[in-house]
Amino acid sequence: MSEIDIEKIRADTPGVGHVNHLLACGSSLMPQQVIDALADHHRLEGQIGGYEAHAARLDSLEGVYDSVARLINASPTEIALVENATVGWAHAFYALEFEPGDRILTCEAEYAANYVAYLQREKRDGIVIDVIPSDEAGAIDLDALRSMTAKSDRVKLISITWIPTNGGLVNPAAEVGAIAKEHGITYLLDACQAAGQTPIDVEALQCDFLSATGRKFLRGPRGTGFLYVRQSHLDAGIEPAIIDHYGADWVATDRYQLRDDARRFETWENSYALRAGLGVAVDYALDVGIEAIQDRAWGLAASLREKISQISGATLFDLGHQKCAIVTFTIEGQDPYELAATLREQKINIGASDPESTLLDSTARKLSPLNRAAPHYFNTEEEIDQLVSSLAAL
Numbered sequence: 550m551s552e553i554d555i556e557k558i559r560a561d562t563p564g565v566g567h568v569n570h571l572l573a574c575g576s577s578l579m580p581q582q583v584i585d586a587l588a589d590h591h592r593l594e595g596q597i598g599g600y601e602a603h604a605a606r607l608d609s610l611e612g613v614y615d616s617v618a619r620l621i622n623a624s625p626t627e628i629a630l631v632e633n634a635t636v637g638w639a640h641a642f643y644a645l646e647f648e649p650g651d652r653i654l655t656c657e658a659e660y661a662a663n664y665v666a667y668l669q670r671e672k673r674d675g676i677v678i679d680v681i682p683s684d685e686a687g688a689i690d691l692d693a694l695r696s697m698t699a700k701s702d703r704v705k706l707i708s709i710t711w712i713p714t715n716g717g718l719v720n721p722a723a724e725v726g727a728i729a730k731e732h733g734i735t736y737l738l739d740a741c742q743a744a745g746q747t748p749i750d751v752e753a754l755q756c757d758f759l760s761a762t763g764r765k766f767l768r769g770p771r772g773t774g775f776l777y778v779r780q781s782h783l784d785a786g787i788e789p790a791i792i793d794h795y796g797a798d799w800v801a802t803d804r805y806q807l808r809d810d811a812r813r814f815e816t817w818e819n820s821y822a823l824r825a826g827l828g829v830a831v832d833y834a835l836d837v838g839i840e841a842i843q844d845r846a847w848g849l850a851a852s853l854r855e856k857i858s859q860i861s862g863a864t865l866f867d868l869g870h871q872k873c874a875i876v877t878f879t880i881e882g883q884d885p886y887e888l889a890a891t892l893r894e895q896k897i898n899i900g901a902s903d904p905e906s907t908l909l910d911s912t913a914r915k916l917s918p919l920n921r922a923a924p925h926y927f928n929t930e931e932e933i934d935q936l937v938s939s940l941a942a943l
């Protein structure tokens with residue numbers, strides 16, 4: 550598929566017959582092919598046994614690493630498959646060694662899960678957290694980042710969120726990567742919301758680590774995610790914070806040997822049904838074409854923003870030089886959680902997000918809870934209009 554074949558895509562998506570799902574930033578609707586892959590694997594486990602099903606499907610399960618690698622222009626040996634984006638991210642972050650006084654740079658839109666981990670290592674290891682200011686559009690200020698990296702040789706990590714959980718923002722991840730590279734600073738990129746809505750190329754991004762989830766814009770099953778680890782870190786012997794006998798061989802009674810590949814960040818037991826589903830979801834997205842997906846999803850979001858801006862009492866909160874498929878807003882007099890619940894009764898799925906999920910940004914902008922809606926490429930302009938008329942009728 551080079552152009553989006555919307556009829557086929559909707560025919561592949563049973564959920565569209567039940568709901569107007571505008572929440573890809575939460576958890577998206579899976580294509581039937583993904584649902585089938587999950588069910589097939591579970592069925593096989595029920596028929597012949599869990600270990601036996603794994604052995605029977607080994608080739609296609611190995612292929613999931615190839616699919617994820619293709620998605621982000623990496624090598625399959627640089628991929629670890631994990632339960633969610635946070636697990637992947639934390640594996641990378643907690644593998645990094647810091648001395649007291651080492652500085653890490655992050656962004657104003659940083660996600661809560663990551664920030665609490667910084668705070669823990671501030672408390673435990675004495676690291677210093679510096680927040681890169683945002684520019685006038687709300688994106689990472691690259692000049693400020695340049696001067697922060699030039700000012701101190703204690704900056705050991707740049708760790709940012711590419712596309713935040715709300716706010717429409719797309720941070721300049723590749724430009725940040727170029728600055729990190731220039732100064733030899735390790736670069737950890739949270740691509741949780743980026744995967745499946747925008748092309749990812751770890752070579753262009755120049756990141757050392759990248760984490761993402763399966764269930765959002767990739768349309769995979771819940772409970773899936775992955776971590777990319779650059780080969781040079783594997784070769785240098787990066788030690789995961791936790792290992793088991795899958796991540797490392799117990800080669801002598803007093804010695805273990807880490808695996809050569811990124812699977813040293815995995816553990817022995819996994820849901821192979823979920824992995825099979827993730828692989829099919831990634832292949833499906835690649836088949837549709839990530840650029841085409843971005844064009845359509847961002848186009849629908851732009852249209853939604855425009856239409857929401859016409860509703861009296863509506864306020865939009867999106868930031869950035871370019872805006873992604875996540876639209877955040879409030880409707881005057883409407884509690885965002887109640888509004889989402891009301892719409893759910895009308896079979897329209899949108900979400901609400903707490904200030905705590907991006908506390909730096911929400912404190913700076915004095916944000917209360919917001920509604921978020923995220924159209925994906927399987928949505929239609931009619932579904933956008935249905936949401937807008939429901940909002941207008943409130």
Ligand SMILES: Cc1ncc(COP(=O)(O)O)c(C=O)c1O
Nearest residue numbers: 633634635660710713714741762
């Ligand atoms: C920007 C960002 N990073 C990380 C996460 C965490 O992802 P997961 O729930 O898959 O661990 C989220 C989840 O919403 C997110 O929006």
